[in-house]
Amino acid sequence: MSSEPPASSIFPRTDWAGLGKAAEADEARLDGLIRLYWAPLRIFLVATFPSLKDQAEVLLQEFAEDKILKEGWLRRADRNRGKFRDFLKTSLRHFVLDRLNRAEARHAPISLEELEQELPGPSRPSEEFDLTWIRAVLAETLRWMEADCRDPAADQPRRGFIWEMFRIRLIDPVLNDAPQTPYEELIERFNLKSPTDASNMLLSGKRMFKTHLAKVIKEYAEQDAATAAEIQALEDFVSHLAKRS
């Protein structure tokens, strides 16, 4: 993940020039994280508070600036006690409820009916959030893996082949329902010297995928144990959903 301040930050009010180097790097990292997981956060907010749909972007912006980017806020997320995703969802829900309560205090009393509409709903918004989160994690993993494989500075000469092999053997059949490329075609396409050569290329791809997946998750899970637990939690969640559908 880049540690440089983004060219166009999602937080225009942040004074990047005024931040110290360490703080700047930290804020930039957070900015990158928020940008990556903006979609699931928005989905969760709208699903939980449907009548606030038109204000979702503004509320999220305020949430990020008032909470996520506030020094020390992320440290409150105890990686050993629960998932970072759950911490984000709970914090966002509380933030919005707090905003609603303040709005209620400033204006005429809202009817009970209107208020009930704003109360946090059932677990469905949470599921949608988690599903969108997983999609973001996987998209980022594949993006980094491809960039790594295509890196011209990399030492391994056939690194580009590793990405192609992984894409046509795994990604395309799984995500695009593409038929499996015949083995003979792989031999020709990648100039494979033996089945061991073919297997090693595919195994290298799998290892790179696994490494990049862990890196993406560690960006928010931070600790190795929490990263491993989060990967397992994501696998369990999506397997459970797959069985249901």
Next chain:
Amino acid sequence: MSEFDSAATLSKSPPKSLAALLTAGAERTRLWRPEELSAIFRHQMSSPILVDLGGFDPATATRLKILGEAQCLLLKSFSDLFHHPVPPLELLTLTKDFAKANMDHPESALPQEVAGALYYASIATAMVRLDARISQLKDAELQRGLHWAKDQPWVDGQTREILVQALKKISPDTPAEGPPQ
């Protein structure tokens, strides 16, 4: 520029696909489908011996090169080795060891079935061409393995013939085509 738009593709993917992709890094899952074994075995048999066996220690790799070249460049592939009238015993033994190592390793790069066929083919070739045993396997166990290998539909005809001849050497009176008693 990347041809693959991961975000766009994933946004439409159902949970089942996401689950399959999340576990894509699992190395113990089978790499190749059973229907690909024929193509893989053909590839193995036509592969240069030095590519696979050259992974042994440097001294062995050098010895391999000498052995292969001593046969006037006729022993380039595993198929050349198994079908040579007088193959070098040392090469057959190294092939057997390579195959065994892959059979025993849970994360072998070679499909277990192909490693198995290579293993029994190298033992059979030594028996048939050189009247030599390069394995400690007892007859009953060897027979079972040779039967298994010759019964695989993806094993080519020439290799199957060597396996059948090896079975006849173990039990001259027992039909080689039937299963072991």
